[in-house]
Amino acid sequence: MQLFTKVIIVFVFIGSIIGCSKPVLPNESMFEVGIDDLSDIQVNQPFKITGYLMNNSNYQWELWHGAGIFTYEIYDEEGTLVSQNQKMLFRDDIGYIAKLEPNESYRQNGEEHRSKEYYQFTITNPGRYKIKAKAEFKVSYEQLKYNYLITSDEIYIMIK
Template identity: 45%
Template sequence: MKKVILFTLLLSLLFIVTACSKETAPDEKMFEVGSDDLTNIQASQPFQINGYVKNKSNHKWDISHGADIFTYEIYDSEGNLVKQDYDMLFTNSIGYVSELKPKAEFRNNYEEQRNKEYYEFQIEKPGTYKVKTIATYRIENGDEKVEFVLSSSELNEFVVK
């Protein structure tokens, strides 16, 4: 009888260890992309957009990305893309690996590695606008590399006075 109980306990322990060590495959549904609310935005005055990637899963991920992990698009009230006035965009081609803990957010515009036109904007006309945040990164999951290009599911609305 003791051998049966011992065998059952060992088998249960093996099952638990195997289940806990099983790698979870990353999925788009595990992440949320967005940007901070924009308030007190004045026409013809520069403002900065700060994006984030939130890990909604209970799993820690190591994400690899460039300094340009976040890009932003601004749309007017009619849905037209608001063009920004700049001649050339600069970014260093430096790769980063960052830890994204469970239920945590990753935020970094990498101001020191790219020019401000990637995250600083200026709108000339007062009105209601929306910002779309796009995050580009990779996750290594065992032998598999999963590429993510995710955008905010809801555009963040703001008012320019």
């Protein structure tokens, strides 16, 4: 009988701990933005940049974003933003909803809903360049939306 009582007490204790635990809210530190490997890029040859959003948490999150979730910036050796010679850009204001599993990465350049100039670039001078990606998205959790704008670490590439 004493063993039965102890087992019941243990289960009640474990149940109260689990029942009283606070929900984990999404926060920026759970996510990482990066750029897929870029190699062998040549002067005056178009190249595509693909960004990713990594879920470094142990939780599944529901992402909400537009076709422009990822934007990219390229800087030359002097730190000047490299502009692209685009005449007109278009983008559909479409919305995406996606599940991001724990330790999963998400890639969506919105290629079918925006001009290629948002993710395809051409560099006209050889040299060393710095690239950053930014991801703008929302996480929906318990009927609330949490807004994020996260910038990747800088990566460096050589244009030959």
